[in-house]
Amino acid sequence: MVNIDDAIIAKYESFGEHFEILVDPDLAAEFRNPDGNDVAIEDLLAIEEIFKDSKKGDKASDEAMEKIFETTDPIEVSKQILEKGTVQLTADQKRKMQEDKKKLIINKIAKEAINPQNGLPHPVQRIENAIDETKMKVDPFISVDEQVKTALKFIKPLIPIRIERVKIAVRLPGSAAGNAYNAIKPFGEILNEEWQQDGSWIGVVEIAGGMQNEFASKMAEISGGDAETKPIK
Numbered sequence: 001m002v003n004i005d006d007a008i009i010a011k012y013e014s015f016g017e018h019f020e021i022l023v024d025p026d027l028a029a030e031f032r033n034p035d036g037n038d039v040a041i042e043d044l045l046a047i048e049e050i051f052k053d054s055k056k057g058d059k060a061s062d063e064a065m066e067k068i069f070e071t072t073d074p075i076e077v078s079k080q081i082l083e084k085g086t087v088q089l090t091a092d093q094k095r096k097m098q099e100d101k102k103k104l105i106i107n108k109i110a111k112e113a114i115n116p117q118n119g120l121p122h123p124v125q126r127i128e129n130a131i132d133e134t135k136m137k138v139d140p141f142i143s144v145d146e147q148v149k150t151a152l153k154f155i156k157p158l159i160p161i162r163i164e165r166v167k168i169a170v171r172l173p174g175s176a177a178g179n180a181y182n183a184i185k186p187f188g189e190i191l192n193e194e195w196q197q198d199g200s201w202i203g204v205v206e207i208a209g210g211m212q213n214e215f216a217s218k219m220a221e222i223s224g225g226d227a228e229t230k231p232i233k
Helices: 025-032 062-069 074-084 091-112 124-134 144-155 180-184 209-223
Strands: 008-014 017-023 051-053 165-172 188-195 201-208 228-232
Touching: 008 025, 008 074, 017 025, 017 062, 017 074, 025 074, 025 091, 062 074, 091 124, 091 144, 091 209, 124 144, 165 180, 165 209, 180 188, 180 201, 180 209, 201 209, 209 228
Parallel strands: none
Antiparallel strands: 008 017, 017 051, 165 201, 165 228, 188 201
């Protein structure tokens, strides 16, 4: 639980009623991050009190809470304030959250998108440079998936790019075939497979387009360099 002196204010207004709570700045930001981990309300509150004006110490009335939240339970009211209201983040907090979210957006695009001109992934730096050139504003409170869609609209005029899944034909020697399922699972789906008379394994795997190089490297790793991978047009 954060010290009251280090807490920031989260506030919510509705039908002329004003509510404030005192929260840990980092945990409150994590709670509101749609791509973040779950945070318990009890852990982020500096004090389990609902205020009308926290600076004056004026507490919200039970009547006002019942009217707006249909409960006077401070945990449930605090949850609704955080979900519906605003949090007074510091400039440094907001900047760091934007930077972190931007990295997640770039990495997701790099993993899932290809250059349709050659079918190959774009380097991460090329995607980052394109996003920087567009001066796209990253919102720390909007999910990565939603902002990936926005980012693609911004950068398509600058670089040829599209989200695409690709099919890869794979051949692994018998010595590596036993590790195939665990190695392939994080990348995508095995569409079909077949064991050969010499003990080798062949299959067709569907993966995100941007993960082709990483997938080929993983297959080479588990096979001692004896794997064969080839995109299927």
